[in-house]
């Protein structure tokens with residue numbers, strides 16, 4: 001069957017969602033318990049259960065000097081060692097066994113899905129729903145990726161969307177490429193991140209036993225899934241040298257997944273067009289999409305964070321959407337939220353930078 005027909009067939013099974021394209025308002029509880037009406041942008045209500053990943057333009061940085069940077073030396077040393085190990089791993093790639101090479105790639109894809117389909121599209125944005133076997137797979141894949149537990153990842157990520165490009169954004173891209181790429185993990189959080197992050201609604205995550213279970217046993221689980229298992233498998237099962245296993249399948253693969261994810265925060269907030277919203281910093285970046293298995297359509301994603309594809313399109317340079325659609329065929333993923341074409345075109349007309357090419 002041609003790929004596009006297969007795609008139609010697989011993605012044709014959406015649960016219908018309503019896209020509201022006219023401006024509407026929502027009721028907010030004010031301090032005194034009174035209800036007041038707040039206008040919201042159009043095309044929003046396809047995921048009514050969650051609001052704390054929607055950009056809040058009313059939050060602005062306070063004037064005044066920036067607090068002094070406090071380095072977290074433990075992280076700096078560990079990150080430096082990991083990257084030196086990964087560079088050495090590159091020199092070992094040509095002498096690796098073919099199966100070790102495949103194992104590293106397999107581990108790369110599975111752990112990337114643990115971030116993109118798991119921590120990001122499922123747990124941070126609730127852009128689709130997943131049944132227990134899929135959530136179980138995703139939490140294991142997420143542990144293989146070792147990028148903080150899902151609870152912490154989703155909290156940081158909701159703050160990133162809600163307070164984009166301010167001091168309350170954990171990887172504020174206004175502080176430069178290096179800071180938004182990795183620097184934010186090497187210094188203490190800005191006080192605004194803690195202050196605003198603490199106010200986010202994370203009740204859905206706290207109520208999910210699997211997420212809390214991962215958080216509780218995170219350290220030993222990461223040690224096993226990100227370091228011990230990927231090193232031991234090639235060494236034990238096909239007689240790879242311990243050195244090749246450790247430096248290629250573990251250090252190099254882990255560093256590649258980390259950097260691919262970080263590029264979404266750095267490069268995709270700096271380089272590319274803004275066809276959907278020229279007023280925000282995030283951009284469409286095909287190269288980032290390639291490395292981060294579909295997460296580089298970042299101007300779209302910040303414009304419509306509740307779209308399960310994180311892109312206007314479905315399988316176009318988007319392995320994560322392909323994966324979620326396959327899970328939907330198996331009945332493990334459902335209620336995938338997708339923005340209607342009409343709402344997208346209306347947004348392009350209203351706020352786009354004019355670079356949009358239809359067709």
Ligand SMILES: [Zn+2]
Nearest residue numbers: 264265282298
């Ligand atoms: Zn972003």
Ligand SMILES: [Zn+2]
Nearest residue numbers: 157161301305
């Ligand atoms: Zn996001």
